[in-house]
Amino acid sequence: MIQTWRIDTPEQTLVLAATDAKLARVVYWGPVLAQGTDLGVLANASALDVAAGMLDENPELSICPEASQSFPGQAGLVVFDTTGAQIHPKFRQTASDQEGACLHLTYADEVHGLTYVATFTASADTNMIVAQASLTSQAPVRLHWLAAPVMPASQAASHMIDYAGRWCGEFQEVKTLWSAGIRLRENLTGRTGHEHFPALVVPELDGTYTRGGAHAFHYGWSGGHRMVAEELSDGRRQVQFGAASGIEKTAGTTFETAQLYLTYSELGINGCAVAFQRHARKHIVTFPDPNRPRPVHYNCWESVYFDHNVPELQDIATRAAALGAERFVLDDGWFGTRDDDTRALSEWTVDARKYPDGLNPLIDHIHAQGMSFGIWFEPEMINPVSTVYDAHPEWVLGDTDQILGRNQMVLNMALPEVRDFLFGHIAAILRTFDVDYIKWDHNRVLPQPDAAQTRGTYLLLDQLRAAFPKVEIESCASGGGRIDFGILQRTQRVWLSDSNDALERARIQHSASMFLPASVTGSHVGPRHCHTSGRVHSMEFRGWIAAQRHMGFEMDPRELTNEEAKTLTEITAWWKAERAWLMQADILRLDSLDPSVLAELHLAQDAQIFAVFANKIDSSLQTLPRPLRLTGLDADALYQITLENRDAQNRLSRGPAVLKLHNVTLSGQYLMHQGLNLPWSFPNQTWVIKGLRQP
Structure with a gap:
């Protein structure tokens, strides 16, 4: 006796079959089958032959x-x-x-x-x-x-x-x-x-x-x-x-x-x-306020590290707001006696040496600049040099002589008393101060894998979200070390990588878009001299790479020249103007004919508008750029094409490439089959192309 079941979505059908009450097996998974398909016949058609030297039946590849x-x-x-x-x-x-x-x-x-x-x-x-x-x-x-x-x-x-x-x-x-x-x-x-x-x-x-x-x-x-x-x-x-x-x-x-x-x-x-x-x-992902536009971040980590000074941070906040930031995130170093990464993790009380009047003078100033306030925690970790470790060494996961990671150990999240301690201290900060965002970090691997650790962390996150439903949470784990749909059921943003190198970010973002929408993928404009790669990139390249996802800044704004500040302000203003549709767009990667061009098309949900980000990440083998074929468009529709950063063309680009000169209206069929001729450029340049479907 054969039993069959089918599961359908608009683009796929999954068919399972079982014989004699055995475990079901998948007999079809592919394009949608006609509703009248005889699944019993299909199950029989999936039967395999038996050849010499085999068992007399094929053991089933069941679920x-x-x-x-x-x-x-x-x-x-x-x-x-x-x-x-x-x-x-x-x-x-x-x-x-x-x-x-x-x-x-x-x-x-x-x-x-x-x-x-x-x-x-x-x-x-x-x-x-x-x-x-x-x-x-x-x-x-x-x-x-x-x-x-x-x-x-x-x-x-x-x-x-x-x-x-x-x-x-x-x-x-x-x-x-x-x-x-x-x-x-x-x-x-x-x-x-x-x-x-x-x-x-x-x-x-x-x-x-x-x-x-x-x-x-x-x-x-x-x-x-x-x-x-x-x-x-x-x-x-x-x-x-x-x-x-x-x-x-x-x-x-x-x-x-x-x-x-x-x-x-x-x-x-x-x-x-x-x-x-x-x-x-x-x-x-569930946002505290789904109707709120995704705010432009400013994170202070790569400007001050552990050296917190309220007047200095207030000055940085003023400058960040002038550039277009809408949320200020206070990173590591605000608590305990945290002057470096060797001590005080788990001491989640405000450092009175650095903040003698608490956090409110800084928060009030941030609010006065029109920004909301976020704060950094690393709840699952503990330094052996800390008052909490002195009081509760039994809270640590693993052996006492384990290899440390960034001078830290892991708290055993399976223990209810650990979760109670953490909830109490985090909740105290959230109740005392006007916090709308947590950057939740996780800077080392576990000394041993343990499913109970993950379940305990989920429980704590669920408890905090229930108690503080208006607070947004970012998942950060040495950058992209904890990104998956399990953690995203409890958070609203991921820190994709600790690398703020725009060149590296372009590739990382491109691959991660296989699973992550732009709205949850944090991408920040880093310092001129990247702290993790040693490279130096132009502000235009750094800005446009960040604008391809949930945009933010993570550098010292005091280092910017007037020209850099102007460029960043303009790119940020462009992102804000487009974010309503851009953060809901589908990211379609393009089959680039030129391996030196990493390109994506971001298509609005109503398919009326798109943006192409063509990132030149290396020198081309040929002299001129190859045509860039688009995708996902209506072949019969016409689209007005605009090169959004036309002013970025290089003096060595001397020809009449039409995008350099004026807007052009082309059919979807042409754009997808023939493609666009991009202006010539050096590596580490992004061309931004906007398309509007014509009535």
């Missing part, structure tokens, strides 16, 4: 592949009883419930007292399917590995794309050819991590940003993950995502994966990226 069924690849569940003996479940269906966009499948192994539940929920408005698995046991068991519902990977794909990185070098795309065996990523740092972003993209037939089919996955968990992309000897492929193996430290009776976000698009990798961006905006 939780079982070793007990002679499955030759990685099992979806690895569990032990309390004596250490491994359990090999054999599940059979006990219930299925499909109501609207949600499907629940329940299975039991009566011999071992286990119940497995898989849930699939479709979001029609974002083209996203969200999958999750849970395991319950009648007796305590030790969980080593539980995958979210396991998906097949397309055999039409030649390669896969996942993400590596490092501090100041996040979201590095890694392309790996499919071959027999396993592509395994396991993040044991205890946080999402710079090193292994929890995602995978599988383009079909060498699809690109703008063409071809693609499947994409993201695991929304902040505590370290495991990804398995496996090709079996018979050619079948599977993709598994779950929390890092072995991070459930104690036996239990109830376990649950995080949510696995799944999408397919025929519109190239961009189609998947748009699904993630829209899902983040509509269903993941």
Whole structure:
């Protein structure tokens, strides 16, 4: 007997089938099927042949592949009883419930007292399917590995794309050819991590940003993950995502994966990226005031570091506001006896030496400049040199002789007394002062991965948000070390990287747009001399790179020349004028014909306006720029094209490129097939092109 289920969004269909009450398997995941499709016939059509030298049947690649069924690849569940003996479940269906966009499948192994539940929920408005698995046991068991519902990977794909990185070098795309065996990523740092972003993209037939089919996955968990992309000897492929193996430290009776976000698009990798961006905006991130325009940030870190002086900070605030800043964020160094990074973490009281009258004189001045006030915390961390450590060394996670990270250790967030302590001190600051924003940092990896640590942090964030619903929170972890949909369900902004180098930022932002909309992606104009790379970039380049996401400044405004201040003020004013649609736009990466040009098209939700940011990141091999093909436009419509920063052209650019001279009206078909001829420029230059659809 065959049972079938289908889940649809406007751009994809997922079909599952099961035989004789066994675990369901995915028999189709791709473009939308006709509503009259006979799913039983489809399930039968998916059956594979059996050849010599094989088992007499093909062990099923189910949503939780079982070793007990002679499955030759990685099992979806690895569990032990309390004596250490491994359990090999054999599940059979006990219930299925499909109501609207949600499907629940329940299975039991009566011999071992286990119940497995898989849930699939479709979001029609974002083209996203969200999958999750849970395991319950009648007796305590030790969980080593539980995958979210396991998906097949397309055999039409030649390669896969996942993400590596490092501090100041996040979201590095890694392309790996499919071959027999396993592509395994396991993040044991205890946080999402710079090193292994929890995602995978599988383009079909060498699809690109703008063409071809693609499947994409993201695991929304902040505590370290495991990804398995496996090709079996018979050619079948599977993709598994779950929390890092072995991070459930104690036996239990109830376990649950995080949510696995799944999408397919025929519109190239961009189609998947748009699904993630829209899902983040509509269903993941909740803003305290959704109608408030995203404010231009000013963060004082790279201007004063730990050297806080109220008159000096007031002067900086005045200058930042004059440049266009709308929120002032006071970074590390305002509390305890915090004069450097060796001491006082966890002493969340205002430093009376630096702020003898408290924070209000600074906050009042910031408000007088028309800006709101934000403040930095690093709640999960503690310095061994601190009064809190002296009083409670037992609050530390891990051994006392562990390797420190930035001179700090980690508080054990699984302990209720730790969370109570932190909530009390953070709440005291939020109640005493007019704070509308927290920069929440996390500057070291854990001494050992532990799922309870992540759950404890989630609990604290949830408690604070419930108590202070008007306060916005940014997730920062040495820059981009904790970015995922799990943390974004509790925060409203991410600090993408500690690198304010505009050249590096251009690449990091470009890759991260696969999953992150502009509205949550912080990007700041850094100092003229970048503190993390040593490079020097023009203000125009720094400004336009920041204007491609949620814009801010993070440098000492006292260093600016009059010309730099003028340029930054003008770019900021442009961003403010466009942000209402720009922060809700879809980011479409362009298939650039010139590898030296990293280009994106930001398309408004109503498709009436777009902006192209063409970042020249290197010297071209040829003399002149290659045409830049656009995407996502109406082929039959006409668009008025304006080069927004026409004044930035170089004297060595001497020809009659039309964009340099005046606006031009062109069809969507021309723009997408022939493309635009950009003016010549040196590297480290951004061209900003605005398009308006004509009536």
